[in-house]
Amino acid sequence: MAAEPKKIIIDTDPGIDDAMAIFLALRSPEVQVIGLTTIYGNVYTTLATRNALHLLEVAGRTDIPVAEGSHVTLTKGTKLRVADFVHGADGLGNQNFPPPEGKPIEDSAAAFLVQQAKLDPGNVTVVALGPLTNIALAIQLDLEFAKNIGQIVILGGAFAVNGNVNPAAEANIFGDPDAADVVFTSGADILTVGINVTHQVVLTGSDREKLATSNGKFAQYLTKILNLYFSYHREAYNTDGVYLHDPTAFLAAVDPTLVTCMEGSVRVQTSGITRGLTILYNKQKRFGEITEWSNKPTVKVAVTVDAPRVDDTQEEVALDLFILALQAFYSLFNARRRNDTCTTTLPNSSTISNNIFNLDWSRLTSLLKQVSAVRNRLCACSNPLASGRSLNGA
Numbered sequence: 001m002a003a004e005p006k007k008i009i010i011d012t013d014p015g016i017d018d019a020m021a022i023f024l025a026l027r028s029p030e031v032q033v034i035g036l037t038t039i040y041g042n043v044y045t046t047l048a049t050r051n052a053l054h055l056l057e058v059a060g061r062t063d064i065p066v067a068e069g070s071h072v073t074l075t076k077g078t079k080l081r082v083a084d085f086v087h088g089a090d091g092l093g094n095q096n097f098p099p100p101e102g103k104p105i106e107d108s109a110a111a112f113l114v115q116q117a118k119l120d121p122g123n124v125t126v127v128a129l130g131p132l133t134n135i136a137l138a139i140q141l142d143l144e145f146a147k148n149i150g151q152i153v154i155l156g157g158a159f160a161v162n163g164n165v166n167p168a169a170e171a172n173i174f175g176d177p178d179a180a181d182v183v184f185t186s187g188a189d190i191l192t193v194g195i196n197v198t199h200q201v202v203l204t205g206s207d208r209e210k211l212a213t214s215n216g217k218f219a220q221y222l223t224k225i226l227n228l229y230f231s232y233h234r235e236a237y238n239t240d241g242v243y244l245h246d247p248t249a250f251l252a253a254v255d256p257t258l259v260t261c262m263e264g265s266v267r268v269q270t271s272g273i274t275r276g277l278t279i280l281y282n283k284q285k286r287f288g289e290i291t292e293w294s295n296k297p298t299v300k301v302a303v304t305v306d307a308p309r310v311d312d313t314q315e316e317v318a319l320d321l322f323i324l325a326l327q328a329f330y331s332l333f334n335a336r337r338r339n340d341t342c343t344t345t346l347p348n349s350s351t352i353s354n355n356i357f358n359l360d361w362s363r364l365t366s367l368l369k370q371v372s373a374v375r376n377r378l379c380a381c382s383n384p385l386a387s388g389r390s391l392n393g394a
């Protein structure tokens with residue numbers, strides 16, 4: 001008997017990669033999206049709500065409720081940092097889509113999160129794609145929330161790598177570091193996927209060309225909104241490809257075996273020049289004194305694993321899988337910057353003729369698993385965390 005779809009709420013600041021994650025979620029039979037909650041980040045909250053409603057209308061899923069989230073940080077700060085230079089003034093690549101017809105529900109995002117977790121304790125997953133204010137508010141609103149919520153999967157943090165706002169901080173954590181610290185220390189079941197992982201997941205220019213020729217349900221829409229995201233990455237990273245932050249976090253929520261993790265307590269720097277810095281204490285050293293990490297709950301932090309190199313035959317298989325994965329949404333283009341083993345110009349392959357958004361979910365996830373296993377063996381990872389123990393037995 002097929003497993004029940006996983007109930008998920010997407011807390012989102014759409015956002016171009018948010019749109020990708022939302023569409024991916026709506027096409028995944030493994031999950032039932034029971035609501036979207038909105039937050040500032042890529043845009044202000046009002047626009048995030050408008051975009052969430054718009055995306056559901058594009059997808060024909062106006063049955064899914066949208067609950068508007070906080071307009072201020074946890075400490076009531078109103079000077080918000082909004083990444084319109086990444087996503088455009090409208091958050092969706094400056095396409096000037098018409099306003100949605102729908103309206104958000106009356107409940108606030110935090111109230112909606114609390115209510116849904118209470119209705120089905122242990123069985124609702126929140127996929128948090130923006131700053132963590134709404135989740136922290138839910139934790140403060142209901143002392144049982146951290147226990148009632150099944151899992152919180154966070155797109156956030158830069159673990160042992162530079163941030164993307166500045167060398168210290170990743171954007172979602174930087175958006176509300178106080179909220180992030182509340183969430184990481186709440187005792188909820190947490191998996192966080194930081195840019196140390198998502199920067200390995202790239203949609204390339206040639207992937208986008210394939211997308212442009214596809215008649216998949218969301219292909220034309222995404223091709224359009226991706227233009228600006230590509231320009232930003234070209235400017236910021238000098239690369240013809242875009243990081244798939246939010247889709248990666250969503251996929252990790254659906255199938256946690258796609259990432260390997262370390263466990264430990266995470267604290268967030270809330271002030272000073274390293275505001276937004278995320279530090280994982282991996283519990284490998286016993287400190288002689290009490291620290292700010294002592295006795296804090298453990299969370300899972302996605303990392304890449306360092307594994308033995310493959311022999312020549314396996315490398316051939318690896319390359320094949322590598323190409324397949326490219327067409328299946330998950331290129332590993334970024335590896336070329338780290339390791340020459342992976343620097344080949346990728347040949348064309350038509351092994352998978354389906355567009356990524358038409359791919360069968362189980363095929364996609366099994367491909368991804370194989371590819372990430374092979375890639376991990378091929379590419380020694382530069383992230384020092386990667387030499388840690390794999391919790392998934394990989």
Ligand SMILES: O=c1[nH]c(=O)c2ncn([C@@H]3O[C@H](CO)[C@@H](O)[C@H]3O)c2[nH]1
Nearest residue numbers: 015017083086129164170171172245
């Ligand atoms: O402020 C930002 N600067 C970036 O370079 C950047 N790249 C992506 N993003 C968004 O923030 C999250 C990743 O840090 C994702 O949700 C991107 O949409 C960014 N935000």
